[in-house]
Amino acid sequence: MKSNTSLMRPGRGRKRTAAFFIAVSVLVILALISLFPLALVVINSFKSHTQIMLNPFSWPTSFSFENYTYTWKIGKFGEGFVNSIKLTSSAIITGVLCSSTMGYVLATRRVKTWRPLTLYFLLATTVPLQMFMLPLYSSFVDLHLMGNVYAVGIAIAAWNLPMPIFLMRTYFLKVPYELEEAARIDGANTFHVLTRVIMPIVSPGIITVACIIGLFSWNEYLLTTTLLQSEDNFTATLKFLNLNGTFSRDFSVIMAGAVIMIIPMVVVFLLLQKRFIEGMANGAVKG
């Protein structure tokens, strides 16, 4: 992404006007709308079921983590997070391998197949999951892959492949050609060029792509709910859904469960914020 500072400049002298305060208010109201349901969840996660029923806006009387430890145990979140990590790792490894190799082929255009492949993956962006989910379900049954979190991770990576490919392609395009040429003159073959020269340069791009694939597969619902059908291989999201089904009468458990789902995502996002935002922006911004 271009790092010009146009965003920084036009604001000069625009502060402390009425319009400025209206603008800030609009942005703050939007922020409150985004956070309002989540803030309510956090507040209520420290309360008992009856306290929540009485008034969802009352402040908690005590801040103990009892709700959390109870919910973690009863919802089997430990098992759920392990499954989520397995599924997400499998999706990331598959997705990064396939998108970086294909991204390189599409960026260098040294073989004529780049054109049909580009068109295929552009079209694949628009294929609804339902178009291939039914036969995939039958194949998973036939191959005894139902409930296999690694296999489901690979399927999720396949479904979400086009975007990472085009994202990787933009990173490969930024690699100076001269660098590659110099390595070739020194006698390196294509695989050496790719692994020793190019991969180290595009590694920020690989981390970005991994973040985006990770986000999609961690949160994925339709494929996981279809292909994982016994409780012991449920991912964290399905464990939480299951908890909502069986404990819908106990609001404090649901609230604590929601916080358990929110915290890891927000922490990971804050740590890798730059990568996430770069990935989203580069995946969609033309130019």
Add this chain to the structure above:
Amino acid sequence: MKTRKKKDVRESKLPYHLLSLPAVLLSGSIVLIPAIQTIFSSFTKWNGISKTKVWIGLQNYKELFHDWIFWKSLTNNIKWTLLFITVPVIVAMLASVLIAYYRIGHKTFQAIYLVPYLLAPTTNAIIWLNIIFSPSAGLVGFLQRAGWISITSPLGNMSTALLGVAMVDIWHYWGFLTVIFLAALRQTPMDQLESAQLDGANGWRLFFHIYLPNILPTVSLMMVLIVIYSFMTYDYIYLLTMGGPAHSTEVLSTYTYSLAFSAFKFGKAAAVSLSMGLIGSVAAFFYTWLSRKEAVE
């Protein structure tokens, strides 16, 4: 972007074909071949379990033509599309232009708006079902008991259920658009902005003459993607209402799912999903056309 010249003619093509293999094999086996199987299944009567598929020609499609749930679903998908190409786009444009114009709290607001987008649909749906829409513990129930306004959960009412679901999905989605628009606004050429300011252009003129033309390619690309995704939408609808009450929030994807996994009519389900695919491919045509300049030329 650089175009690369084919300098070394003797360079072997084989490594590049080998490098294409992982993605081709993965997408071919999990997306392409099953998609072709779905096209075939849509002309058959099949329960999804038995080995035999009975060829019935266009029967599934004829049934769909007289199936009111199918038309209801299609109508809902169109309503959904209209909601999503307006509401979140306008809100995101407003937020991103305000941030860019007044250069305030760029990183903070962006991060806050993005939080709902990062959370799983299951998490967001459960949160809204319990703390907002629930008549006993949610905001709706609280307002009801307080007696200020008579309010019920929009999800329980046939005329408002779709809006209720869309509200949750838009709440989760618009922050993502804001991030994209902000990134596009960043590429607004400095000289254009400066000369407009020297000319004394006000906020509106700046928006319509500088900002909007500059981010228009990104906005139109996002609108096409929104159309594509609107015809595929599933998660929030299924999690919040399961297509109900009385099919009032049924969309093509939820209908496909219930046909296949509740009614075991895999053939008919395939026909519905194929119609989704056909609509998607029309949108895909525009998508390819818009991204062609970037990816192909």
